Amino acid sequence: MTDEQRIADLVELHQLCARYMLLCSQLVDDGWLEVFTPDVTYTAFGTLYTLERFPALLAAAPRGQFIGNMPVVEFDGGHRATGQQHFIFIDQQTHAMRLGWYNDEYVRTPEGWRIHRRSTTFMRKHGGFDSGSQHDPLAEGAEGATQ
Template identity: 50%
Template sequence: MEIQQLLARYAVCITRGDLDGVLGVFTPDGTYSAFGDSYGLDEFPALVAAAPKGLFLTGTPAVDLSGDTATGTQPLCFVDHATHDLRIGYYTDTYVRTDEGWRLRTRAMTFIRRSGAHDSGRPHAYQRPGT
């Protein structure tokens, strides 16, 4: 239940544009992977700023616990606020129990395309500043 609440906070905070809330669900060394690359929390503000805004609808995660660590997969349907276009896919996560409770250590996005292909996104959908 604690992990489900952690992931609910992620979805609500990113939907509301609450960057501090989003960062708070990760461990300090946490990473987010998409677009063919992995990003540390220091890069998350630029990633969020560049991303389309809208509603992040997430499903109940499938979680495998192993003591104070866990892995999981959570389905996602993103609805763009301006066009109501949909993006679907799933997150593949690792979690760790900290003194503050469960936190995401890694979160990797996989998009599901109309063709049925599953991929991490177009490499040029986001470019790091200065690259």
């Protein structure tokens, strides 16, 4: 990979992650789905989600603003990469903050770089880390979920 290609790929990946946060914060219909591959898996709140379940995940989530840094990216050849991105989520109603990071796997597709796998880790006041509290009422193990 040339230096020019590496820089171009980093810029594209940074834009991809920023676009996800912007579109989630602004609730632009399902526009935020464009940042993922069709076969993506997203682990959040102890539950593995596929693309078909993403709208339910977002519908159950509190509204607010995502603020994130640029991901730290490691390339694995010319078509795969991994990254970590810290974020702050600020709840629109309470202004409570959630701190955490994403662990991502990216793949280059004909449409450009996309997120292929994503998992969320939250930082806790006591100094620990975990996958968060489930807020999707349909998730396995959630109160009121049907099995």
